[in-house]
Amino acid sequence: MSSEFDLIARHFTRATRQTDLGVGDDGALLRPQAGMQLVVSTDMLVAGTHFLADADPHAIGWKTAAVNISDMAAMAAQPRWITLALALPTVDEAWLAAFAEGFAACCAAFDVDWIGGDTTRGPLNLCATVFGEVPAGEAVLRSGARAGEDLWISGRPGLAALGLQQLLGQRELAADWRVPCLAALHRPQPRVALGLALRGLATAMLDVSDGLLGDLGHVLEQSHCGALLEEARLPLAEPFAACQDAAAARNALLRGGDDYELLFSAPADLRAQITALSVQLELPLTRIGQLREESGIELLAADGTRSTLVARAYDHFGA
Structure with a gap:
């Protein structure tokens, strides 16, 4: 032996x-x-x-x-x-x-x-x-976000959560999406190039491991602000294509974990720079909402109605 x-x-x-x-x-x-x-x-x-x-x-x-x-x-x-x-x-x-x-x-x-x-x-x-x-002094922390800034997410969050559902037999994904969803789950791609490029642009940042809403809650808590997400801006097309279920796609994107995409805030006047960065890195960067003074997270629906979302992350010791 x-x-x-x-x-x-x-x-x-x-x-x-x-x-x-x-x-x-x-x-x-x-x-x-x-x-x-x-x-x-x-x-x-x-x-x-x-x-x-x-x-x-x-x-x-x-x-x-x-x-x-x-x-x-x-x-x-x-x-x-x-x-x-x-x-x-x-x-x-x-x-x-x-x-x-x-x-x-x-x-x-x-x-x-x-x-x-x-x-x-x-x-x-x-x-x-x-x-x-x-x-020295250039690390992007969770505590730097300010009301009025944009909120961005990289990549296509939600695919890893759908891959896990497929693996556990909880959902049958479209045949041509099974491989990409399982790849997102098993072989996540750290966004190192993006993180380095966001020095001096992003004001707060973290990687999404426990669900977008839950991890956003960590930023809001550290930065003492709230957020308004716009449903029309959420990158739901690929999760929906994978599962053909709008509610499941939204839930996977907002609450699914294991994506390891970067969620970050940046001043609104940097939108053009960040869009150019998306093209340069060949990586989708989606502006999904805005930070605000009021605490908590709200979702703005396409019809103009608002609903409150709970920023609950995965907790190993939670009930």
């Missing part, structure tokens, strides 16, 4: 490009660039909660890295280093090899050095810590 150290050497030791010392000692040696602040974030993925136990290990590896790298994008930081700690119920060499390749592939795609971690026996649990850099 392979020892812990054999597993690390065989599956979890990778060449680094921007690290003074990676795997092999009691700690890694990093050299942040002058004038930069270090940004650090940790996310844990637990079998049965964040992924199904029989999910493709390569996809699990990719997602474990991606959800952490996405946190760097959300703060307009350049991701540079990542560590991985994992608990394994048993040693399955084929599973580990595929998982490690998926994790490493995501790191390589976003130029992140995998610099160490830990391995132990226990229920399947994956915990990564990512480190990034941002010029």
Whole structure:
């Protein structure tokens, strides 16, 4: 049977490009660039909660890295280093090899050095810590939004939630949408290029992991303002095409999680710049509403009526 150290050497030791010392000692040696602040974030993925136990290990590896790298994008930081700690119920060499390749592939795609971690026996649990850099004072926080500013979302939120419903047998998606929805769920794409491009443009930002409404609530709480969403502006076309159900598409977009798209605010006079950025990055950026002084979230329907929306995010300890 392979020892812990054999597993690390065989599956979890990778060449680094921007690290003074990676795997092999009691700690890694990093050299942040002058004038930069270090940004650090940790996310844990637990079998049965964040992924199904029989999910493709390569996809699990990719997602474990991606959800952490996405946190760097959300703060307009350049991701540079990542560590991985994992608990394994048993040693399955084929599973580990595929998982490690998926994790490493995501790191390589976003130029992140995998610099160490830990391995132990226990229920399947994956915990990564990512480190990034941002010029001092230029990180985009959740607390910078102001009333009167526009609210934007990247990509096509809602597809990942529909993919999960398909996977659980709760919904039958249109045949040509099953692959894109499952790809959105299993292999999210951290919006690093967008996050970096929004330095100096976005006033507040986060990545949507627990549902657009719930995560918007975090911004509103930190920034002490409210929001008015316009139903006519919501990017509902693709979720609707996937499920052919208007109510389900809207619910997936507003309340579904696992999208890892960037939700951000920006002054109204930057609309042309942000639209040009969408074209440059070949990434949809949709203006979905406006921030306001009044607290809470309202939805403006096409007929002019307004309804109150609850900013409830996924809570691991909630009822």
